[in-house]
Amino acid sequence: LSKKCRVTVVPTTPLVTFLERVQETALDTFGEKNFDAKLYVDLSLKLNLSKTEKAFDGLPRSGENGTVSVKDLKEFIATYFDDAGDDLLYYDPVDFVPEPEGFLLKVKNPEVRAWALEVHALWKNLSRKVADGVREQPELHTLLPLPEAVVVPGSRFIEVYYWDSYWVIRGLLASKMYETAKAIVTNLIFLVDTYGYVLNGSRAYYTNRSQPPLLSAMVYEIYNRTFDVELVRKALPAMLKEHAFWNSEIHKVTIQDAQGCNHNLSRYYAMWNKPRPESSTKDKESASKFLSDSEKQQFYHDIASAAESGWDFSTRWMRNTSEFTTLSTTSILPVDLNVYILKMELDIAFLANVLGNKATMESFLEAAKARKNAINSVFWNGKKGQWFDYRLTNGTICKESETWQACNQNQNVYASNFIPLWIDLFHSDAALVKNVMGSFQSSGLIHVAGIATSLINSGQQWDFPNGWAPLQHMIVEGLLRSGLKEARSLAEDIAVRWIKTNYVGYKKTGAIHEKYDVQKCGEPGGGGEYIPQTGFGWSNGVTLAFLEEFGWPEDRNIGC
Numbered sequence: 001l002s003k004k005c006r007v008t009v010v011p012t013t014p015l016v017t018f019l020e021r022v023q024e025t026a027l028d029t030f031g032e033k034n035f036d037a038k039l040y041v042d043l044s045l046k047l048n049l050s051k052t053e054k055a056f057d058g059l060p061r062s063g064e065n066g067t068v069s070v071k072d073l074k075e076f077i078a079t080y081f082d083d084a085g086d087d088l089l090y091y092d093p094v095d096f097v098p099e100p101e102g103f104l105l106k107v108k109n110p111e112v113r114a115w116a117l118e119v120h121a122l123w124k125n126l127s128r129k130v131a132d133g134v135r136e137q138p139e140l141h142t143l144l145p146l147p148e149a150v151v152v153p154g155s156r157f158i159e160v161y162y163w164d165s166y167w168v169i170r171g172l173l174a175s176k177m178y179e180t181a182k183a184i185v186t187n188l189i190f191l192v193d194t195y196g197y198v199l200n201g202s203r204a205y206y207t208n209r210s211q212p213p214l215l216s217a218m219v220y221e222i223y224n225r226t227f228d229v230e231l232v233r234k235a236l237p238a239m240l241k242e243h244a245f246w247n248s249e250i251h252k253v254t255i256q257d258a259q260g261c262n263h264n265l266s267r268y269y270a271m272w273n274k275p276r277p278e279s280s281t282k283d284k285e286s287a288s289k290f291l292s293d294s295e296k297q298q299f300y301h302d303i304a305s306a307a308e309s310g311w312d313f314s315t316r317w318m319r320n321t322s323e324f325t326t327l328s329t330t331s332i333l334p335v336d337l338n339v340y341i342l343k344m345e346l347d348i349a350f351l352a353n354v355l356g357n358k359a360t361m362e363s364f365l366e367a368a369k370a371r372k373n374a375i376n377s378v379f380w381n382g383k384k385g386q387w388f389d390y391r392l393t394n395g396t397i398c399k400e401s402e403t404w405q406a407c408n409q410n411q412n413v414y415a416s417n418f419i420p421l422w423i424d425l426f427h428s429d430a431a432l433v434k435n436v437m438g439s440f441q442s443s444g445l446i447h448v449a450g451i452a453t454s455l456i457n458s459g460q461q462w463d464f465p466n467g468w469a470p471l472q473h474m475i476v477e478g479l480l481r482s483g484l485k486e487a488r489s490l491a492e493d494i495a496v497r498w499i500k501t502n503y504v505g506y507k508k509t510g511a512i513h514e515k516y517d518v519q520k521c522g523e524p525g526g527g528g529e530y531i532p533q534t535g536f537g538w539s540n541g542v543t544l545a546f547l548e549e550f551g552w553p554e555d556r557n558i559g560c
């Protein structure tokens with residue numbers, strides 16, 4: 001097999017493997033109702049693993065399946081484990097003040113201002129510090145130690161998440177919490193230094209994949225507010241390492257266009273071919289339709305790679321949108337991933353220049369030029385006014401390069417088809433923005449409460465009718481920065497819808513949600529493999545960033 005086809009597997013820890021066994025037993029014992037598989041791989045041990053395993057193996061079992069009784073399992077868990085989340089301590093952010101000076105100056109409406117201050121105060125609920133015990137005895141925890149304080153998304157997500165952190169930082173900047181924002185970046189740099197790339201999240205079971213790469217974008221935003229050159233100096237080596245990771249043999253795919261020019265693009269490619277430990281029971285069930293081990297392994301690889309995309313799960317990654325087992329993430333070149341890497345290249349060029357490193361600046365501007373050409377040649381569809389994901393022929397690519405074919409563009413409408421607008425190189429072209437905007441307005445994605453993720457109601461969480469904060473933010477910011485009057489007003493219109501749905505949802509439920517149903521203002525989203533979550537890092541961040549940008553006039557109604 002060529003390197004491109006081989007799946008390198010990053011081994012997990014003995015603790016994760018054991019906790020997957022506990023997870024499986026818990027499903028048998030407690031049943032599917034209210035079962036969250038992740039809970040079991042987040043438990044930490046009170047005693048060492050061999051003693052715990054011995055006690056687990058000694059539990060009385062009955063029936064053909066060897067089921068453990070509810071009483072025995074509950075007792076075992078209470079005796080041998082600390083609760084999930086016990087290894088993260090609540091932490092008062094050093095730079096939090098109830099009403100920061102200069103906070104959301106354009107928000108004039110008192111009701112909205114009072115609510116924005118409540119959202120700002122949520123940073124206190126989401127701030128944590130990893131307990132010393134994790135550093136002292138890492139073998140008892142699946143939580144990974146991090147040097148600085150963290151901000152978690154919320155609810156079941158009690159660890160750092162990579163791409164969520166970008167929008168958390170955007171909100172922290174609106175909240176003037178620059179030290180907390182820098183601490184997040186320091187943690188991510190630590191992950192690059194330790195593992196070679198930023199992990200999906202700070203857990204032992206996330207060491208086999210990354211997430212949408214936005215580290216340089218975080219540094220860029222913080223630098224633009226604080227002019228902290230030392231942060232840039234500290235981050236540059238990690239940013240260069242991360243760029244190499246996303247352009248490594250396993251991620252890079254070459255497409256030859258009709259003129260015979262070669263274009264390099266990147267794909268998601270997790271280093272894992274087994275069930276995801278945090279959803280092991282679910283993945284095994286989904287894979288049960290496959291007969292051979294190699295088919296199962298390929299499917300698990302595509303599942304983990306979809307998790308790496310941040311869009312877990314979506315019809316975007318399925319060859320047949322009504323059949324989950326046709327997931328083929330690794331044989332798709334995604335528009336958004338390549339936009340993030342293009343942004344990484346532009347941001348590295350900018351930040352290298354800040355450090356006076358002209359050679360790095362020039363080589364990254366060259367890389368950005370090449371990727372922009374690749375995005376235009378492979379993804380762009382002028383007739384449709386959108387950039388489409390590109391499906392590689394014959395499943396996972398093993399060849400060194402493949403010839404471009406129009407029919408390989410996935411012409412289904414996804415919010416990701418419009419993400420290139422986020423980048424200056426695209427939104428500074430007025431004719432292009434007009435074309436894309438027309439296509440966006442007639443796409444069917446814009447609804448009463450924001451932009452839908454797709455047009456397909458598959459029951460997966462990254463599909464219709466869910467709307468996600470990061471997607472709203474990138475499209476709105478792109479339209480806004482184009483400087484075109486009509487694009488500005490569309491951007492504001494979407495931002496207002498999004499703020500309203502967050503506000504009304506908060507008033508109804510007392511919480512900010514992870515995702516929303518764009519068909520009904522104030523209604524949380526649903527679908528997917530876990531129950532809807534609240535908290536919620538990136539939603540808070542986008543609300544604050546939108547309010548900072550657009551403000552809220554005294555006389556504008558905030559109700560639906």
Ligand SMILES: OC[C@H]1O[C@H](O[C@H]2O[C@H](CO)[C@@H](O)[C@H](O)[C@H]2O)[C@H](O)[C@@H](O)[C@@H]1O
Pocket residue numbers: 038153157161162163164200201276278279307308310311312313530
């Ligand atoms: O437990 C299932 C999956 O959960 C995560 O994905 C979702 O939450 C993340 C945190 O907010 C978010 O970054 C991601 O876009 C969501 O789909 C996790 O990232 C997955 O790896 C995990 O399998």
